[in-house]
Amino acid sequence: MDLVGEKLCEKFASCVNSRPIKRGTRYRVGVDLGTANVVVAVLDENGEPIAGKLKEAQVVKDGLVVDFIGARDLLSRMIRELSDELEEELVDAACAVPPGTGIADSKATMYVVEASGLEVRNIVDEPTAAAKVLGITDGAVVDIGGGTTGISVLKGGKVVYTADEPTGGTHFTLVLAGHLNLPFDEAEKIKLDEKNQKRLFPILKPTMEKVTDITRRHIQGFDVKAIYLVGGASALYGLKDVMANALGVEVVVPKYPLYVTPLGIALSCP
Ligand SMILES: Nc1ncnc2c1ncn2[C@@H]1O[C@H](COP(=O)(O)OP(=O)(O)OP(=O)(O)O)[C@@H](O)[C@H]1O
Ligand SMILES: [Mg+2]
Numbered sequence: 001m002d003l004v005g006e007k008l009c010e011k012f013a014s015c016v017n018s019r020p021i022k023r024g025t026r027y028r029v030g031v032d033l034g035t036a037n038v039v040v041a042v043l044d045e046n047g048e049p050i051a052g053k054l055k056e057a058q059v060v061k062d063g064l065v066v067d068f069i070g071a072r073d074l075l076s077r078m079i080r081e082l083s084d085e086l087e088e089e090l091v092d093a094a095c096a097v098p099p100g101t102g103i104a105d106s107k108a109t110m111y112v113v114e115a116s117g118l119e120v121r122n123i124v125d126e127p128t129a130a131a132k133v134l135g136i137t138d139g140a141v142v143d144i145g146g147g148t149t150g151i152s153v154l155k156g157g158k159v160v161y162t163a164d165e166p167t168g169g170t171h172f173t174l175v176l177a178g179h180l181n182l183p184f185d186e187a188e189k190i191k192l193d194e195k196n197q198k199r200l201f202p203i204l205k206p207t208m209e210k211v212t213d214i215t216r217r218h219i220q221g222f223d224v225k226a227i228y229l230v231g232g233a234s235a236l237y238g239l240k241d242v243m244a245n246a247l248g249v250e251v252v253v254p255k256y257p258l259y260v261t262p263l264g265i266a267l268s269c270p
Helices: 003-015 068-086 103-115 126-134 169-180 184-192 194-219 239-247 257-267
Strands: 028-033 037-043 049-056 092-097 119-125 139-144 149-155 158-165 226-230 250-252
Touching: 003 049, 003 126, 003 257, 028 068, 028 103, 028 257, 037 068, 037 257, 049 068, 049 257, 068 103, 092 103, 092 126, 092 257, 103 119, 119 126, 126 139, 126 149, 126 158, 126 226, 126 257, 139 194, 149 194, 158 194, 169 184, 169 194, 184 194, 194 239, 226 239, 226 257, 239 250
Parallel strands: 028 092, 092 119, 139 226, 226 250
Antiparallel strands: 028 037, 037 049, 139 149, 149 158
């Protein structure tokens, strides 16, 4: 990942869910509707992250809107809060869908974003958005989100292959909940506390190996020299090494994998 992308993520991380400290003159908004989180990134006229919100929500499943009203209400609230804080109406936005999403499902995502008061200027696919921030044109982008692991192979800046399989952050939490005999929400809290992750590694390793096998299967036949992990679950302690050792290729995990795609979506807004 290049330095520009690292800096963008760092800046965005410092402004997510906190009051913006500066104002811009022209804003571009990126909306990432995920299975676990809805993330909004706001860039100023220089392409610098200036504000952002992240809310947990169950309004989308595997990249597709399942609760239109819930998604609209949540996103409207997030946009209103951001507009109030920036003292300016937010208008121009981009949103994203998993690669290979059909027209009807892409439209559902677009309608949610427009129903929140934004104008959709571009719809991108998630790995292409991520690649913009990673500063790459070739390699595999593996998005380990809440519900699924999405594998995209890029060649010369284009997505040439894509697959999505149902193993993600939720599955790590389910394994932990079963192991510790705790409700899902408590297991999720324990998992997210980075202090615990080293100790949890032996319990979560088989699921990491599953993600690794999924990745291996889908990059087979492509000349992939590096794998870039994005999505919240790729931050898990030990996952990078499990994958790198098993696959024998370079595995890159950005410092803030959760923010790569939302930022790339905002950058895709003209
Ligand atoms: N620091 C962390 N360590 C481990 N897991 C994390 C961390 N931060 C977030 N997660 C996990 O990442 C997942 C959410 O990631 P993300 O926001 O990328 O998913 P999403 O985009 O909502 O889902 P999807 O892409 O599957 O639709 C959750 O399962 C959460 O537990
Ligand atoms: Mg996602």
